[in-house]
Every structure is written in structure tokens, then in C-alpha cells.
Amino acid sequence: MTGYALEEVKGRSCRFLQGPDTDPQQITEIQRALEQHHDITLTLRNYRKNGQAFWNNLFLSPVRGPDGQVTHFVGSINDISERRDHENALAFHATHDVLTGLGNRALFEDHLRHDVELARRHEQQLAVLFIDLDEFKPINDTLGHGIGDQVLINVARRLEQAIRPSDTLCRFGGDEFVLLLPDLDSPQQAEEIAERLLEALSLPYRIERHELYLSASIGIALNDQQLIQPEELLQQADMAMYKAKQQGRNTLQTFTQDINQKLTQRVTLRNDLQEAILNEQFELHYQPLLTIEGAVQGFEALVRWNHPIKGAISPALFIPIAEETGQIIALGQWVIERAARDFLTLQPQLPSHCRISVNLSPMQFHRPSF
Incomplete structure (x- = not known):
């Protein structure tokens, strides 16, 4: 399990299994259990002799003599890395898109609620961009879903390269992507970013022997004092995107109440x-x-x-x-x-x-x- 021979570990504290990513809070909990003479069970990140990390399910318990005094401790360790990796994979897929690795709707809505509350508290400008590719379906229909998937992966990478680390980019499925832009300097900054994204997406895509061209329609929604539910921004950006489609595609549109009334x-x-x-x-x-x-x-x-x-x-x-x-x-x-x-x-x-x-x-x- 650890990669060490008996001669290398005999008489040593189990601390030699710890590494840079071992949670210091858990180490404190172990020390407290030893000092206070009580059982403890926890899962912590340890390291094998070759430097490989593994998840260790550790159990420690005091052993008492006839007089009730603690004479020593016994401990057991179990490598539960496979189970933990499976749990992590399930958790990742619950909040991420399998194809592109981007976040999904659940992750976006969680970040949206957090960032809207933060923007409200600090009176900051925030925007949601709804990005829908134009005429993507014919690519799937004529060249197959394998080529279409590669195009979507390329689209995701281009969008990631054009945004800030603090922004949240997610895929909602199909050819729909959504971008959350917190802490903007002005409403115009959202439009400038959208223009940059349109330009990046319009460059040719070279997939296998094919050279493909795409465009997108982008709807922009900005937070304001009348906003009640954060999810309204997503609906508004979607409506603005639909308006951009009506205007001939390959363009952006910022949401206004006039759009809402017409829809x-x-x-x-x-x-x-x-x-x-x-x-x-x-x-x-x-x-x-x-x-x-x-x-x-x-x-x-x-x-x-x-x-x-x-x-x-x-x-x-x-x-x-x-x-x-x-x-x-x-x-x-x-x-x-x-x-x-x-x-x-x-x-x-x-x-x-x-x-x-x-x-x-x-x-x-x-x-x-x-």
C-alpha cells in the first residue's frame, strides 16, 4: 500500500506518509485525538514511497491497561483511492459537461447566485452572455457527430482563451454556451467582450480534412436594481440572443424591456x-x-x-x-x-x-x- 519495506518504517511515526497536499486541519484533529485519548476516523491524502498520492481511510483507537490508563494506540489504514476517485468523477460529472469539460447548467446557476449577490453587495456591474452557434446542425447532419463534437471542443477552447480567469463559462448542451462576467468596469465592457468572442469564433476550424466556418449569435443581460431572481438574467440573455438571431445572426444584442414585451x-x-x-x-x-x-x-x-x-x-x-x-x-x-x-x-x-x-x-x- 505504501511502497515502503518494514525495515524503512519500523519505529517511525505515520507522519512520514504525509505530503504537501495533506490537510493540516486533519493533522491537528489526529493530534488532538491522541492527546485526549479518544477514537478518530478520517480520510486524508497520503503519499506512497514513489511520491504517488493515495486516499487513506485512517482509524486510530487508544488501548487501556487494567488501571484504565492508555498504554498505546492501535491504528489501521485502508487505501480507498479507487472509491474516492469514482466519487470525485461522479461529483465532477454532476456539475460539468462530459464533452468539453466546461461547467454545466447546475454549476452556472450556483455561480450566478453567488456572483449576483456579491455584485449587489458591492454595487458592481455583472453580465450574462448567452452564446448560440449559427447553423451548427448541418455540420452534424452532413459530416457526422464526431466532427461536430470536435468543433464544439474547439469552440469551448477558443471561448476559454478569450475570457478572464474570474469568468464562468459553461455549456448548456447542444451548441449553447453561457458566460458569466462579474465585476465589469461598465456595461460597454460586456459588449466589447462579446465582439471579441464573435471574432474568435469566426476563424476557420480545421477538423481532419475539413475547413469549416462558424458564426454565433450572442445575447447580453446586465444586472440592475429591478432584478429579483438571479435566474432572470439567464432568461433575459436568452431572449436577447433570440433577437440577435432575428437580426440575421453573427451579431450581439443587449436585452431591453422592449424585447421582453415583444416576445x-x-x-x-x-x-x-x-x-x-x-x-x-x-x-x-x-x-x-x-x-x-x-x-x-x-x-x-x-x-x-x-x-x-x-x-x-x-x-x-x-x-x-x-x-x-x-x-x-x-x-x-x-x-x-x-x-x-x-x-x-x-x-x-x-x-x-x-x-x-x-x-x-x-x-x-x-x-x-x-
Whole structure:
């Protein structure tokens, strides 16, 4: 267990197994147990003869003579390094990402709570950056997850090299990374760091025989007096990142309350839109298509939404949402069927050459059933 022969250790104190990383507090506890004549069990870091560390489960107990006086101590040591290493590995994986070695969400949230409280106490500026890679999925799909994993490892290393030792960088899974920046000089410093990260991530990645290019969208959230829960910063940075995606990607966006209001409106509108599709709250308006001479050539079917509470909602608001959520498929189907029915009803009153035009979403052409 120790690497020493009997002749090398006979008569010596067990202190020769101690080393630079042995906890001095534990040494004090052992000394106190010896002085006060009581049992002690603890696990401490000891060293073999070759300098290799091992975890020693030490048990010491006094032996008393017939008169009750302590005559000597007996001790036993057990090498529990394998068990301790396994426990440490489990603890590490509970708070770290296996692929990159960065912290995970649990570690980030723990550091976030600590740093936000510290910033509040010392009136310091703090920022959270939500970093999402742009168009990473096609790399996995076309080149395989092995190449994709190597790209993520490279991304993690580049981000680590561009930040300070006091910053906390974590991976939330997939292609999402989150950075905690405590003790900033100003809000502008967070944007300067984000710009530096965008520049570092845009350099080519050489993985095996491939040369790949990536960009990222970064959302920034800054602490303020209105902050109630530290986790709000993470949500705000995520919303700002989504806004950066909408702006064309490869950019940064700092969170504002305006972003929050628009996203809240968006979520509400999406839910209302689903109810509107199920309950057929839409109607079609027919705009005449005229020749230069003013003769009616046909009609364009335009969908309108009359919300039972909010009234008329502009197509400029709900059509883009329907496009992004896929709800446009069901809405488009309803429009086509209603326009066809209306045309059959109106046909006897229309010239023979008259046609009804219906607007279609590009998404509909990607559906085999269309």
C-alpha cells in the first residue's frame, strides 16, 4: 500500500506518509485525538514511497491497561483511492459537461447566485452572455457527430482563451454556451467582450480534412436594481440572443424591456393563433384585380383575423409567426378550401374569365401532400 519495506518504517511515526497536499486541519484533529485519548476516523491524502498520492481511510483507537490508563494506540489504514476517485468523477460529472469539460447548467446557476449577490453587495456591474452557434446542425447532419463534437471542443477552447480567469463559462448542451462576467468596469465592457468572442469564433476550424466556418449569435443581460431572481438574467440573455438571431445572426444584442414585451406578445399571439385556427376565427376579404381599363379580371383572397377580444389583428403580425411555427400549413389549408367554396358560390355572378388568386407560403411547397 505504501511502497515502503518494514525495515524503512519500523519505529517511525505515520507522519512520514504525509505530503504537501495533506490537510493540516486533519493533522491537528489526529493530534488532538491522541492527546485526549479518544477514537478518530478520517480520510486524508497520503503519499506512497514513489511520491504517488493515495486516499487513506485512517482509524486510530487508544488501548487501556487494567488501571484504565492508555498504554498505546492501535491504528489501521485502508487505501480507498479507487472509491474516492469514482466519487470525485461522479461529483465532477454532476456539475460539468462530459464533452468539453466546461461547467454545466447546475454549476452556472450556483455561480450566478453567488456572483449576483456579491455584485449587489458591492454595487458592481455583472453580465450574462448567452452564446448560440449559427447553423451548427448541418455540420452534424452532413459530416457526422464526431466532427461536430470536435468543433464544439474547439469552440469551448477558443471561448476559454478569450475570457478572464474570474469568468464562468459553461455549456448548456447542444451548441449553447453561457458566460458569466462579474465585476465589469461598465456595461460597454460586456459588449466589447462579446465582439471579441464573435471574432474568435469566426476563424476557420480545421477538423481532419475539413475547413469549416462558424458564426454565433450572442445575447447580453446586465444586472440592475429591478432584478429579483438571479435566474432572470439567464432568461433575459436568452431572449436577447433570440433577437440577435432575428437580426440575421453573427451579431450581439443587449436585452431591453422592449424585447421582453415583444416576445411576451409573440408567445401570447402564438397561443391565440392556435385557438383561432381551431375555432375558425378567420375570414376572407376579396380584393378585385383590375385591368388598366378598370375591368375586373379576378380577385385576390386576403385572410383577416378578428380576435373575439382584441379585435382585428394585422396579418403583418400573425402571418410571420404562423410561418415560423408551422401553423401556416393549417391556416393555408383553411384559406384554400374557403376560397374554393366562395368561388363556387360567386361563379354565376362573375365573368367566365374571372379567377380567384390565393397567397401561398413557401413552406407549403415543401410538404409532399401539398
